[in-house]
Amino acid sequence: MTKLTKRTVDAADIRKADYFVWDDDLPGFGLRVFASGKRSYLIQYRAEGRTRRYTIGLHGVWTPETARQEAKAQLGRVARGDNPAEERQLDHKAITVKELCALYVADLNAGLILGKGGRPKKATTVDTDTGRIDRHIIPLIGTRRVKDLSNADINRVLKDIMAGKTRVSVKTEKLRGRAIVRGGAGTAARTVGLLGGILTYAVEAGIIDRNPAHGIRKPKDNVRNRRLTHAEYRTLGEMLREAAENEKYAITVDIIRQIALTGCRRTEMIKLMWTEADTEGSCLRLADSKEGASIRPIGLPVVEYLEERRKDQKNTYVFPGQDDDNVFGSFPNHWEQIFKDSPLVGVTPHVLRHSFASIGNDLGFTEATIAALVGHSKGSVTSKYIHTLDTALIMAADTISCFIQGLLDGREFRKTAYALDRGSRKAALSRFLIEAGGEEVEI
Numbered sequence: 001m002t003k004l005t006k007r008t009v010d011a012a013d014i015r016k017a018d019y020f021v022w023d024d025d026l027p028g029f030g031l032r033v034f035a036s037g038k039r040s041y042l043i044q045y046r047a048e049g050r051t052r053r054y055t056i057g058l059h060g061v062w063t064p065e066t067a068r069q070e071a072k073a074q075l076g077r078v079a080r081g082d083n084p085a086e087e088r089q090l091d092h093k094a095i096t097v098k099e100l101c102a103l104y105v106a107d108l109n110a111g112l113i114l115g116k117g118g119r120p121k122k123a124t125t126v127d128t129d130t131g132r133i134d135r136h137i138i139p140l141i142g143t144r145r146v147k148d149l150s151n152a153d154i155n156r157v158l159k160d161i162m163a164g165k166t167r168v169s170v171k172t173e174k175l176r177g178r179a180i181v182r183g184g185a186g187t188a189a190r191t192v193g194l195l196g197g198i199l200t201y202a203v204e205a206g207i208i209d210r211n212p213a214h215g216i217r218k219p220k221d222n223v224r225n226r227r228l229t230h231a232e233y234r235t236l237g238e239m240l241r242e243a244a245e246n247e248k249y250a251i252t253v254d255i256i257r258q259i260a261l262t263g264c265r266r267t268e269m270i271k272l273m274w275t276e277a278d279t280e281g282s283c284l285r286l287a288d289s290k291e292g293a294s295i296r297p298i299g300l301p302v303v304e305y306l307e308e309r310r311k312d313q314k315n316t317y318v319f320p321g322q323d324d325d326n327v328f329g330s331f332p333n334h335w336e337q338i339f340k341d342s343p344l345v346g347v348t349p350h351v352l353r354h355s356f357a358s359i360g361n362d363l364g365f366t367e368a369t370i371a372a373l374v375g376h377s378k379g380s381v382t383s384k385y386i387h388t389l390d391t392a393l394i395m396a397a398d399t400i401s402c403f404i405q406g407l408l409d410g411r412e413f414r415k416t417a418y419a420l421d422r423g424s425r426k427a428a429l430s431r432f433l434i435e436a437g438g439e440e441v442e443i
Contacts, residue, residue, distance in 0.1 A: 041067035237408035263356030299401025
């Protein structure tokens with residue numbers, strides 16, 4: 001009779017090959033003695049016509065007594081029809097967060113992950129999502145099994161990104177390109193939002209039953225609520241005039257002014273092509289904005305700027321790079337240099353977009369009109385004016401852009417008026433544009 005005790009386990013000799021010592025008191029409970037000298041406890045049983053082995057653990061970590069109790073528990077499960085060995089095998093094969101992200105990215109690149117409006121996510125959004133996965137999600141929880149994630153784990157990811165634990169500077173595929181990953185509240189909120197979407201994808205795929213990211217309280221991105229005051233617009237105008245004295249900033253200054261005067265997104269203006277600039281129709285016909293194809297009414301200051309700039313150019317892009325057929329690529333660095341140590345440090349291009357909409361609201365235009373001007377998908381007005389712009393939209397674009405131009409140039413609007421033809425538009429707007437001293441000026 002052999003009973004597995006500390007004495008019998010320690011006395012088991014080491015052989016050239018692994019062998020088993022079975023306990024006669026508890027059938028199916030045994031000890032595996034490895035040729036290396038290690039010993040581990042296990043149970044052996046039959047399930048579905050096959051012999052199965054389930055390892056309890058190494059001797060030393062487990063004692064014969066604790067291993068015996070675990071063996072009784074697992075053999076009891078076997079008697080009830082469970083298969084602990086198979087369950088453990090499936091458990092070991094449970095998909096990790098990194099593996100889930102790989103599946104998600106593959107479907108993302110194939111256009112199978114839908115974004116706003118039920119459309120596949122744009123290439124720029126795919127790049128952004130992939131960057132957040134590679135630089136935040138995988139480093140923090142990539143090795144974790146998806147099925148083991150809890151609400152507390154997701155909350156920890158949020159706090160770690162906010163605290164800058166994923167901060168890094170990495171080289172990109174672009175020539176001399178680097179990605180500066182800083183973390184922070186905004187990045188944390190957007191990354192956890194993406195992680196929630198990935199986990200919803202896992203629920204839909206049957207990998208998990210519930211989304212552990214549901215209910216996570218994310219910090220608000222204060223940058224998106226920032227707007228320029230009238231005084232800050234005048235400060236920005238002074239900064240741009242000073243920057244324009246340096247020839248290398250000339251294109252960047254023009255881009256900044258046009259973002260301010262149109263409310264366009266940064267990339268929409270940087271990548272603007274001449275085929276999209278419809279000055280006769282007083283609009284930009286963007287083929288590939290964040291919301292898809294989008295028509296943006298533009299005011300008279302923007303129309304006249306584009307017409308003047310078009311005279312000297314035969315390029316594809318309104319703001320070309322060193323190679324005429326490439327997009328201007330120095331904007332991020334120039335923006336940082338212009339705003340560094342200025343009264344407007346921390347202002348982003350999105351602040352100019354938000355400020356444009358806020359000025360429109362200040363001037364009394366409706367939310368639907370402003371949504372159409374800035375290309376918000378939720379503004380149903382936008383889709384109604386895809387081919388022909390309503391006079392009211394052109395009037396609004398004229399008024400807002402001329403008001404902002406006046407602030408940038410140190411002028412102000414008292415009230416607004418509007419007429420349809422170009423000459424009348426200029427005359428009507430100039431009557432209400434005054435110098436700081438109160439004299440009327442021509443525009």
